[in-house]
Amino acid sequence: MPNNKNAKKEPQQNEAPVNELDQLRQIVFGVAEQQLKKQIALTRSDLEHALNTQSISFTHRLDKMQENITQRFSDIEQQIQHLDKTHDDNELVIQKDLANLASEHEMFATATQQDFKTMEQSLDIGSQTLSHNFNEQLEQLKTHLESVSKELSSSKTDRKTLAKLLATMATNLEDDEL
Secondary structure (H helix, E strand, O other), X not given: OHHHHHHHHHHHHHHHHHHHHHXXXXXXXXXXXXXXXXXXXXXXXXXXXXXXXXXXHHHHHHHHHHHHHHHHHHHHHHHHHHHHHHHHHHHHHHHHHHHHHHHHHHHHHHHHHHHHHHHHHHHHHHHXXXXXXXXXXHHHHHHHHHHHHHHHHHHOOOHHHHHHHHHHHHXXXXXXXX
């Protein structure tokens, strides 16, 4: 057992110099170590505070940016919807105008064809009337010429009288044509 006591004393002796060394360190560097520990703790506290502030600021900016992006997307969506509605309205107006123009064109074409038929009928009637009147006057002239010719042959009028009569008849024909 005596050996056990020696074994126990040896670690105590080894611990004593370590304790003494710690005490010496505490005496020589104790204040500086305490100040250094305080400085490290203060720096750590300041750093954590700065990081928290920066994190809050970053989160706030990120939220603002997200709101701004959402607002701009909303504005753009409204503008697109407005432009789509305007485009659709314009397309409807153009389709209505096109339908109206097609209808008016069809009505105009029908009216024009009817007008052409009416003018053609009117021209045909006028042409037939003129032709009929001309044929009547020609027949009357032939009859008159024959009667004058018979009268001249029967009355044996000279050539001068016959020439005057023919000239008068030609003048009458020219007046009738005008």
